[in-house]
Amino acid sequence: MTGTAPGTALADRDPAPAVPPPGPAQDGSRTRPRMPxxxxxxxxxxxxxxxxxxxxxxxxxxxxxxxxxxxxxxxxGQRALDDxxxxxxxxxxxxxxxxxxxxxxxYLGHMVTGDLGTSQQTQRPVLDDLADKLPATVELVIMATLLALVFGVLLGVLSARRRGGRLDRTARTLSLTGVSLPIFWIGMVAAVVFVKNLGILPGSGRLAPALDPPAQITGFYTVDALLDGDLDAFASATAHLVLPASVLALSVVGMVLRFTRGAVLESLSSDFVKAAHAKGLRERGVLWGYAVRSSSGHLITATTLSFGLLLASTVYIEQQFSWNGIGQYAFRSSTxxxxxxxxxxxxxxxxxxxxxxxxxxxxxxxxxxxxxxx
Structure with a gap:
């Protein structure tokens, strides 16, 4: 048998197909870029x-x-029945x-062009009415959401840290009570206690009757009063905002508390928190820097749900506290x-x-x- 020189078998093989360079394909078609x-x-x-x-x-x-x-x-009215x-x-x-x-x-054709019709009670375009009343409701809901997040997150973290303790039991009881009570009943009790009996908070409206509303810039009385340099209007607007915003916040703070408590408890039992404890990090740093930070997804859920629930609850609160916003406008329109x-x-x-x-x-x-x- 005749020996074969090294490399002869490889040389006799067909050369490997060349890899086409990136760019347009051979047939002229282009590869569609993938969306990020x-x-x-x-x-x-x-x-x-x-x-x-x-x-x-x-x-x-x-x-x-x-x-x-x-x-x-x-x-x-009666004219419709007679004629x-x-x-x-x-x-x-x-x-x-x-x-x-x-x-x-x-209706869809008008809606796409921004025409929502004319209100039969105000004889104005509905879009103008909504633009006038939306800032009042948004100001109220934002303040209530901030209050609910501050107290709900704080109590939820402390409750998770002292699981099974007196603070945990008290916080869970209060959260269940706040979720169970009807919001209009909470509003009535708060008005009787803080307005009628104690007299420390105003009962209705967005501003004291003796004061003129600040120049409308954002539609938020508190912000516009500061921008206008009117401290009296700012103090009055803040005082009128405290009670309805607190009542709204009380209705959802229990939900935020339970979301936060469950998320922090789950994080505290995770491996990366145990590793942080093993490294000798301080308890407070591990709690807020690791456990609470890793619960950000649950906090986003709590914030979203809170904002939606508070927006729906403004119908009761605005009617009860004479808050001239979307909720009161919706109540009058439906009736x-x-x-x-x-x-x-x-x-x-x-x-x-x-x-x-x-x-x-x-x-x-x-x-x-x-x-x-x-």
């Missing part, structure tokens, strides 16, 4: 949020259309004589069967909920990259 995971995640969330808003408009429109009472009777022609004219002016699908499509205003309030609340949840989703993705890749 975070951008794809944001796009999916925005698309789902738009669908949710349109779904809310459809449900609200259908519910307002099947109300047994006639809006003409609610807005025209059918007036009722027919009212239906024609409001588009109530059109088929239901046509009315919904007309008067002001359908354009009811639809406008429903759309606004849906948008707020969607935006808040979208922000929460983005924060989740920022804290945990696994979410944006799912």
């Amino acid at each position: 995971p975070m951008a794809a995640y944001v796009l999916r969330r925005v698309a789902s949020s738009v669908l949710i808003v349109f779904g809310v408009t459809l449900v609200t429109f259908l519910l307002s259309s099947v109300v047994p009472a006639d809006p003409a009777t609610a807005n025209l 059918p022609e007036i009722v027919a004219r009212y239906h024609a002016e409001q588009g109530l004589d059109q088929p239901l699908p046509m009315r919904y499509l007309t 008067n069967l002001d359908l354009p205003a009811v639809m406008g309030v429903s759309l606004l609340i849906a948008l707020v909920f969607v935006v808040v949840n979208l922000i929460a989703d983005l924060l989740y993705a920022a804290f945990d990259p696994r979410i944006r890749l799912s």
